Amino acid sequence: MDSIASSPSKPRSAREASSRPRPATRRVGILGVGSYAPERVLTNDDLERMVDTSDEWIQTRTGMRERRIAAPGQATSDLALVAAETALQRAGLAASALDVILVATVTPDHVCPATACHLQRKLGATRAAGFDISVACTGFVNALMTGHSFLASGTFSNALVIGADTLSTITNYEDRESCVLFGDGAGAVVLSASSEGAQVIDHVVGIDGGGAEMIIVPAGGSLRPASHETVDNHEHALKLQGRKVFRFAVTKFAEVLKQITARNDYALDDIDLVIPHQANLRILEAAADRVGLPMEKMFVNIDRYGNTSSASIPLALDDAYRQGRLERGKLVALVGFGGGLSWGASLIRW
Numbered sequence: 143m144d145s146i147a148s149s150p151s152k153p154r155s156a157r158e159a160s161s162r163p164r165p166a167t168r169r170v171g172i173l174g175v176g177s178y179a180p181e182r183v184l185t186n187d188d189l190e191r192m193v194d195t196s197d198e199w200i201q202t203r204t205g206m207r208e209r210r211i212a213a214p215g216q217a218t219s220d221l222a223l224v225a226a227e228t229a230l231q232r233a234g235l236a237a238s239a240l241d242v243i244l245v246a247t248v249t250p251d252h253v254c255p256a257t258a259c260h261l262q263r264k265l266g267a268t269r270a271a272g273f274d275i276s277v278a279c280t281g282f283v284n285a286l287m288t289g290h291s292f293l294a295s296g297t298f299s300n301a302l303v304i305g306a307d308t309l310s311t312i313t314n315y316e317d318r319e320s321c322v323l324f325g326d327g328a329g330a331v332v333l334s335a336s337s338e339g340a341q342v343i344d345h346v347v348g349i350d351g352g353g354a355e356m357i358i359v360p361a362g363g364s365l366r367p368a369s370h371e372t373v374d375n376h377e378h379a380l381k382l383q384g385r386k387v388f389r390f391a392v393t394k395f396a397e398v399l400k401q402i403t404a405r406n407d408y409a410l411d412d413i414d415l416v417i418p419h420q421a422n423l424r425i426l427e428a429a430a431d432r433v434g435l436p437m438e439k440m441f442v443n444i445d446r447y448g449n450t451s452s453a454s455i456p457l458a459l460d461d462a463y464r465q466g467r468l469e470r471g472k473l474v475a476l477v478g479f480g481g482g483l484s485w486g487a488s489l490i491r492w
């Protein structure tokens with residue numbers, strides 16, 4: 143009997159595998175964007191009083207001035223809820239019309255159930271399916287790609303795509319190398335199978351688990367469950383190998399931006415605005431320099447929010463929208479990179 147294994151098909155070359163996929167069958171538009179950041183502001187001056195650091199060091203090494211911190215009892219789904227309600231209102235869509243909710247997060251309300259379930263209940267999205275997507279700082283790009291695919295293929299018609307994180311809950315405020323970087327926030331987009339709104343064009347994503355240790359929360363998962371020891375050792379907080387991540391980020395940023403423009407037959411000059419993951423202003427400057435992108439085309443709000451992981455890109459997207467920088471017709475690239483290691487980009491015609 144013939145088996146699949148006995149007649150292997152010819153493996154595709156790397157070049158074939160990375161070529162542009164078949165055009166989607168349905169067009170997909172972003173009908174609304176929204177974001178939310180908690181009220182409490184943690185400034186560099188506040189951090190000076192907590193660890194051995196200075197406003198001068200933080201600003202010159204990261205570009206950050208302040209970040210937002212969730213209130214006790216304010217969970218990731220609470221942040222996501224406000225962002226989602228704004229996006230739905232701007233889209234003119236009722237929560238009950240949503241078919242699916244995708245929440246990119248590394249700080250879910252609970253390990254189980256998914257944060258998407260909490261958000262579904264809070265929104266009253268009675269018909270929606272949903273799940274969480276965990277790809278750290280590239281989470282939103284992966285969630286957008288997933289929502290786009292569902293809608294383009296006809297599986298669903300309306301999707302809510304969220305990036306939300308409360309990194310303050312997994313930050314060790316005794317570790318000066320990491321605690322100055324992180325903040326909390328949420329951003330949302332409403333996607334519809336429609337030729338209206340900003341048209342989602344394409345995505346490029348990737349991971350390399352060989353770099354898993356570079357950004358990691360060591361305990362709390364199945365490998366190292368929570369114990370008194372893990373709590374005492376701050377093993378439930380993010381640990382970074384900052385310098386290594388810095389080098390990876392600059393290289394990958396340039397690579398992924400070139401890749402997504404080239405495979406859609408655009409030149410880098412055609413990009414009007416890049417909405418990057420806000421990890422470090424120096425990473426963004428070095429990456430822009432590497433590809434010859436003027437910094438005016440790089441959207442930056444790191445000074446006000448710091449690094450909010452999955453929320454970073456949609457928070458910046460909504461900020462750009464509110465500042466009037468997303469005029470109709472503009473070609474916009476979202477670029478993410480971070481824990482995994484992971485990287486990705488999305489291309490959108492606004």
Ligand code: UT7
Binds near residue numbers: 194319383386449
């Ligand atoms: O989104 C993905 C997750 N984000 C990241 O992984 C962050 C990526 N990396 C970075 O943004 C940067 O590497 C950091 C901001 C983390 C560090 O900046 P750096 O320019 O790479 O500094 P460094 O690690 O080379 O450290 C320089 C010095 C060290 O002191 P010595 O060894 O030169 O005496 C550090 O101990 O700065 C010291 N340092 C600090 N000093 C004051 C590290 N953190 C601090 C601090 N305040 N908060």
